[in-house]
Amino acid sequence: MTTTFSSLPVVDVGPLGSPSGPSTEEATTLGQRLYEVFATTGFAYLTNVPLSFNHADVFQLSREFFALPEEEKMKLAKRSFRRDHHNTYRGYFPTQPELASDNLKEGFEMGPAQPIHTTSSVAPSSKFNLAEPNVWPDTSVFPSRAKLEKLYVELQTLASQLLSLLAVSLGKSADFFAPYLEDSLSTLRLLHYPAVSSAASGSGTAGSDEVKLSCTQHTDSGILTLLHQDSTGGLEVRNSSGEWVAAPYIPESLVVNIGDLMAKVSGGRFVATMHRVCAPELTSSAAAMTGQQNSKGRALGRISVPFFFEPGENCLVRSVDGDEGFVLYGEHVRAKMKTWVEFQDDEDN
Ligand SMILES: O=C(O)CCC(=O)C(=O)O
Ligand SMILES: [Fe+2]
DSSP states (O other): OOOOOSSOOEEEOGGGGSTTOOOHHHHHHHHHHHHHHHHHTSEEEEESOOOSOOHHHHHHHHHHHHTSOHHHHHTTBOTTTOTTOOOSSSEEEOOOTTTOGGGOOEEEEEOOSSOOOOOOSSOTTOSOOTTOOOOOOOTTTOTTHHHHHHHHHHHHHHHHHHHHHHHHHTTSOTTTTHHHHTTOOOEEEEEEEEOEETTTTOSOOTTSSSOOEEEEEEOOOSSEEEEEEOTTOOEEEEOTTSOEEEOOOOTTOEEEEEOHHHHHHTTTSSOOOOEEEEOOEEOHHHHTSSTTBOTTOOBOEEEEEEEEEOOOTTOEEEOTTOOSOEEEHHHHHHHHHTTOGGGOOSSOO
């Protein structure tokens, strides 16, 4: 059950970075701590994360992508935005102000670098190919592909380490989630929420119901999310009293949260907590500059980089309690996609 928390807990995962891995005692303590936070807030900050990238590296990569000319980004647009493109699930989505002014964001999504050759046993003829290869800008305009691929691998490793601790905390063996790693379709998503002028951002203050949003309230659909957020602020998490609690920037931390499927897998022990993003405000000095870039050519607004740990399409997801109910991951994600603004268009799924 979500509780009436007023801030998010901080979990030091330093022991995961030790070359020989955490000691048995450290793993037990960490697993219990993670169990406790996922059973209450469903959200936490992780500090001392075992990544070779610091925040400056990650946000630089992301800003480099969003600073590309619109025309370069649109070369990577998903099929819903460019009918002549083949990519349906990976690639770029532009902002859609006409569709959803409270979901104003552009993004770029990538999956595993190595192509996955399984076909969906669920929806072989679906217009979304979850296992399709990534698409990339030309190296002459974006030389950082290898770095993003490396970040992806490191986040996947971290997610699998966390899952192993959670498995034990749920009374299962440490390799309980090994089948989830097979043909895993995890997504690394670069997000840019453009700044909105204060006139347009409404009169509501953060935490209130009238606040202007750039990402409407939702729970994440999958297993586990690891989020890099920049210092702009705006992320809010809802507690059990229905209050929106700010999740401000903590240098070098990652925000971690549970998705709907993991709540199910945990037999309802873990909570997938509702969250949203308030629109970043365009300050008057920034507004005086042209477009959405400051004098250094940086994109104005919030940058965040969520990593969604996702199993393979044919992974059987069921509760640790061994209840009858189960779902194939591909089936689950396709049902969810119908509700996501960046996948909506005028055709049927
Ligand atoms: O930008 C953020 O901080 C949150 C993004 C998010 O919740 C999502 O993409 O699911
Ligand atoms: Fe989310």
